[in-house]
Amino acid sequence: xxxxxxxxxxxxxxxxxxxxxxxxxxxxxxxxxxxxxxxxxxxxxxxxxxxxxxxxxxxxxxxxxxxxxxxxxxxxxxxxxxxxxxxxxxxxxxxxxxxxxxxxxxxxxxxxxxxxxxxxxxxxxxxxxxxxxxxxxxxx
Amino acid sequence: xxxxxxxxxxxxxxxxxxxxxxxxxxxxxxxxxxxxxxxxxxxxxxxxxxxxxxxxxxxxxxxxxxxxxxxxxxxxxxxxxxxxxxxxxxxxxxxxxxxxxxxxxxxxxxxxxxxxxxxxxxxxxxxxxxxxxxxxxxxxxxxxxxxxxxxxxxxxxxxxxxxxxxxxxxxxxxxxxxxxxxxxxxxxxxxxxxxxxxxxxxxxxxxxxxxxxxxxxxxxxxxxxxxxxxxxxxxxxxxxxxxxxxxxxxxxxxxxxxxxxxxxxxxxxxxxxxxxxxxxxxxxxxxxxxxxxxxxx
Numbered sequence: 390x391x392x393x394x395x396x397x398x399x400x401x402x403x404x405x406x407x408x409x410x411x412x413x414x415x416x417x418x419x420x421x422x423x424x425x426x427x428x429x430x431x432x433x434x435x436x437x438x439x440x441x442x443x444x445x446x447x448x449x450x451x452x453x454x455x456x457x458x459x460x461x462x463x464x465x466x467x468x469x470x471x472x473x474x475x476x477x478x479x480x481x482x483x484x485x486x487x488x489x490x491x492x493x494x495x496x497x498x499x500x501x502x503x504x505x506x507x508x509x510x511x512x513x514x515x516x517x518x519x520x521x522x523x524x525x526x527x528x529x
Numbered sequence: 530x531x532x533x534x535x536x537x538x539x540x541x542x543x544x545x546x547x548x549x550x551x552x553x554x555x556x557x558x559x560x561x562x563x564x565x566x567x568x569x570x571x572x573x574x575x576x577x578x579x580x581x582x583x584x585x586x587x588x589x590x591x592x593x594x595x596x597x598x599x600x601x602x603x604x605x606x607x608x609x610x611x612x613x614x615x616x617x618x619x620x621x622x623x624x625x626x627x628x629x630x631x632x633x634x635x636x637x638x639x640x641x642x643x644x645x646x647x648x649x650x651x652x653x654x655x656x657x658x659x660x661x662x663x664x665x666x667x668x669x670x671x672x673x674x675x676x677x678x679x680x681x682x683x684x685x686x687x688x689x690x691x692x693x694x695x696x697x698x699x700x701x702x703x704x705x706x707x708x709x710x711x712x713x714x715x716x717x718x719x720x721x722x723x724x725x726x727x728x729x730x731x732x733x734x735x736x737x738x739x740x741x742x743x744x745x746x747x748x749x750x751x752x753x754x755x756x757x758x759x760x761x762x763x764x765x766x767x768x769x770x771x772x773x774x775x776x777x778x779x780x781x782x783x784x785x786x787x788x789x790x791x792x793x794x795x796x797x798x799x800x801x802x803x804x805x806x807x808x809x810x811x812x813x814x815x816x817x818x819x820x821x822x823x824x825x826x
Contacts (some may be wrong), residue, residue, distance in 0.1 A: 414604055415597055418744075422594035429587065430776050433769040440532050440766065447530050449576060451761035458761075476765035483586050483772060484758060487751035494608065505676060509608050513748065516615040520752045523619070 414497050421493050425486030432479035440472035488517060530572075530766070537770045539570070544584060544774025551775065552592040552782025553789070554798050555739030556720035557585030557712075557746045558775050561801070563637070564808050572767065574633065579762040580771050582712070582753050585720075587772035588779040589747030595783035601740030603680035606695060606733070610741075611748050613702040614719065617709020618752040624714050626760060633714070634813035638806045640711055644721040645802030647729065648795045655728070655735040655791035659684060664693035667732045672698040682737050685787040691734050701731040705745075712749045720746045721798065735791040743783075 447453075456462060457473055466474030491514050498506040530536070543565045544558070551558035559581035566577035596602045658664055669679065678695035695701075704726035708719030720742045727738035757763050786794070811822040 415600065418604065419594050419597045422590045422597065422747075426587070426590040426594060426776060429590075430773055433773050436765075437537060437769050437773070440769075441534055441537060444532055447532050447766045449530050449573060449764060454764055455761035457765075473765065476769045479772070480583060480758075480763060480765045480768055483583060483590070484751055484754045486590055487586060487747040491611075491748060494604075506605065506608060509612065509676070513608065513611045513615055516612070516619065517748075517752055517755075520615075520619045521755050523623075 413501055414494060417493050417497050418490055421490045422486065425482060425489065429479040429483040429486070432475050432482065436472040436475035436479065438472075439470060439475065443472075488514075491517065532766060536570070540566070540767070540770040541774040543569075544771045545778040545781075547584075548588045548591070548775030548778025548780075549782040550778075550797070550801065551588050551720070552595075552743065552779040553739070553786050553794055554721065554801075555724040555742035555746075557581070557750060558588050558778070559585050559750075561805065562771060562775075564805055564812075566767070566771075568808065568812065575762050576764050576767060578633075579754075579757040580764060580767045582750050582757060583763055583768045584771040584775045585712075585750035586747050586754060588775040589743060589745075589750065591776045591779035592783050593744035593747055595780065596740035596743050599682070599740070599783075599787065601682045601736055601787060602744050603678070603695075603733070603737055603741045604744070605676060606678045606680065606727070607741045607744045609676055609678060609698070610702055610705045610723070610727075611745055613706040614709035614712070614723070614745060614749040615752050617706040617719070618712045618749045619709075619756075621710035621712060621714035621753070623756070624710075626756070628714070629817075631813045631817035634809045634816065636714065638810035638813060640722075641802045641806035641809065644725065645799045645806060647725050648721075648802065649799035651729055652792050652795040652799065655795070656687070659687050659689070659691055659734060659791070662692075664691060664732060664734055667694040667696050669694045670696055670698050680733075680737060682734075682740070683787075684734075684736060686790045691737070693732060693734055693737065696732040697730050701726045704730065709749050709752075712746070712753055719749055721802065735794060736787060739786065739794070 457477055463474055463477060491510055495507055495510045495514060498510060544562060547558035547561035550561060562581045562584060563577050566572045567574050673695040678698065679693065681690055681692040684691050705723055708722035711722060712719035723742040723745060724738045727733035727741060728735050814820040814822060
């Protein structure tokens with residue numbers, strides 16, 4: 390296992406970062422991935438257990454899936470311990486984990502003044518944003 | 530679809546296996562899960578593709594975090610190549626919403642066959658080059674030198690630190706663009722293409738390619754997932770056991786990958802790709818042309 394002295398100390402400002410750039414990025418990327426994995430897996434597990442306790446027919450259509458996206462359905466589902474609400478939240482968290490990883494990388498490279506990689510990771514983030522915009526306006 | 534214990538257990542079990550193999554080979558596992566969901570559970574292929582794409586993120590989180598922790602992943606290289614793969618994934622996802630099922634299967638079969646042949650042909654090279662220290666004796670291209678893409682990792686099987694210099698960056702990123710297209714189009718992370726691109730064309734050792742690809746596929750799959758999500762194709766009841774299974778399998782796989790010799794990984798890769806290619810080809814031919822090839826178990 391590699392050393393992660395800087396990240397493990399925690400920090401609140403640029404001046405506290407004393408390790409090399411590679412250590413900082415590796416440590417922070419690791420934390421984001423781990424958090425995403427633990428949170429989403431826990432929520433999925435809750436959802437699956439709830440669904441198995443009350444087995445029901447689940448439609449496979451896209452229309453049914455899209456109906457679950459509404460905030461009211463989602464919040465109402467949580468209030469009723471609806472398994473779909475837990476699974477939906479887990480899915481959203483899972484999808485957002487790589488986005489968070491890219492954002493954290495941009496931040497770490499910025500704090501460590503590695504401009505080249507702020508640009509590289511920034512381009513990746515822009516393409517991701519572009520995808521969402523195209524999806525929303527072009528494919529909905 | 531009735532949400533039963535047997536349905537969940539079958540999906541969970543196959544996803545664990547897919548996650549495990551995916552961790553060994555640097556792929557998302559979608560290439561293993563999609564055929565299982567389509568051929569065994571008869572789920573619509575677009576639902577299966579979308580579920581597998583989300584599970585690619587799950588396996589990337591699990592496998593990627595472990596390989597980042599072990600320093601097998603080359604983070605700079607991953608971030609550089611992600612530019613090409615994300616643009617490719619965007620292109621592929623748009624195509625996936627309009628293509629016919631049989632055409633997607635046929636493309637899937639061709640891609641798997643290509644991957645299998647590539648892995649088989651280069652099966653012995655890696656271990657020899659590591660032993661000879663060849664990976665460090667290369668001249669980086671301008672882009673590689675400018676972005677400081679070189680790396681190193683500790684190889685447990687060879688019991689030595691392997692230093693390597695990245696070459697052929699522009700060509701490699703071109704191939705990774707098509708890996709992104711494959712991800713969006715076919716529901717696979719494009720991981721095998723990325724591993725092949727890095728290993729065969731960019732002077733990156735097999736295990737570093739696997740670790741780097743494992744991280745990258747998460748971002749590529751994320752881009753595709755957003756499109757599928759808005760199209761209502763990500764069925765979270767199907768995603769849940771698949772994502773849990775791939776997470777468990779990938780976590781287990783990352784614990785042993787570095788202890789294995791590269792030749793074993795490449796053999797495994799080649800065999801699985803060719804087997805799955807045949808299955809998908811048979812399905813596509815039956816669907817479109819009513820030609821029935823013999824089943825291989």
